[in-house]
Amino acid sequence: MRGALTAFLATLVAGVMAIAYAQDIKSDRSIKYRQGALTTMSWQFGMLGAMAKGERPYNKDEAIKRASYVAELSKLPWEGFGPGTDQGAPTKAKPEVWKEPAKFKDLQDKLMAETAKLEMVAKTGDEAAFKAQVGATGKACGNCHDDFRAK
Ligand code: ASC
Numbered sequence: 001m002r003g004a005l006t007a008f009l010a011t012l013v014a015g016v017m018a019i020a021y022a023q024d025i026k027s028d029r030s031i032k033y034r035q036g037a038l039t040t041m042s043w044q045f046g047m048l049g050a051m052a053k054g055e056r057p058y059n060k061d062e063a064i065k066r067a068s069y070v071a072e073l074s075k076l077p078w079e080g081f082g083p084g085t086d087q088g089a090p091t092k093a094k095p096e097v098w099k100e101p102a103k104f105k106d107l108q109d110k111l112m113a114e115t116a117k118l119e120m121v122a123k124t125g126d127e128a129a130f131k132a133q134v135g136a137t138g139k140a141c142g143n144c145h146d147d148f149r150a151k
Contacts, residue, residue, distance in 0.1 A: 118136075
C-alpha cells in the first residue's frame with residue numbers, strides 16, 4: 001500500500017515536472033520568436049527611419065523593398081504572445097498584454113494598417129508622403145510600446 005502510494009506520488013511529480021518543463025520550452029521559444037520578429041522589423045524600419053530623416057539617401061526601390069518587408073513582418077510577432085508566455089525567458093512584455101488583449105489586438109491592427117499604407121506610399125515614389133508615413137508608422141510602434149512594453 002505504502003509502495004503503491006509512493007509510486008503514484010512519484011509518477012504525479014514527474015508528470016507535473018514534465019508539463020512545467022514543456023511549457024517552459026514552449027514559452028521560451030515563443031518569447032525568442034516574437035523578439036526575433038520584432039527585432040527584424042526594427043532593423044528594416046530603422047533603415048526607413050534613417051531615410052526619412054535624411055541620414056540615408058532616399059531611394060525609391062530600396063524604400064519599396066524595405067517597406068514591403070516591414071508590412072509582412074508586422075503580421076508575425078503576435079502569435080508569439082500566447083497564453084503563459086508572459087514568462088520563461090527575459091522579456092519586456094508587460095502583464096497588460098495578457099490582461100487587456102482587445103486593446104493589444106487593436107494596436108496590432110493599427111500597426112498593420114500603417115505598414116500596409118507605408119508599402120503603398122513607398123510605391124508611389126512620393127518622397128514627402130513616404131517620409132510622413134514613416135512618421136505615422138513609427139507612432140504606431142510607439143503607441144503599443146507605451147502601454148505594453150516595459151522601459
Ligand atoms: C524603430 C524601432 C521602434 C520604433 C519606435 C518608434 O525604429 O525600432 O521600436 O521605431 O521607436 O516609436
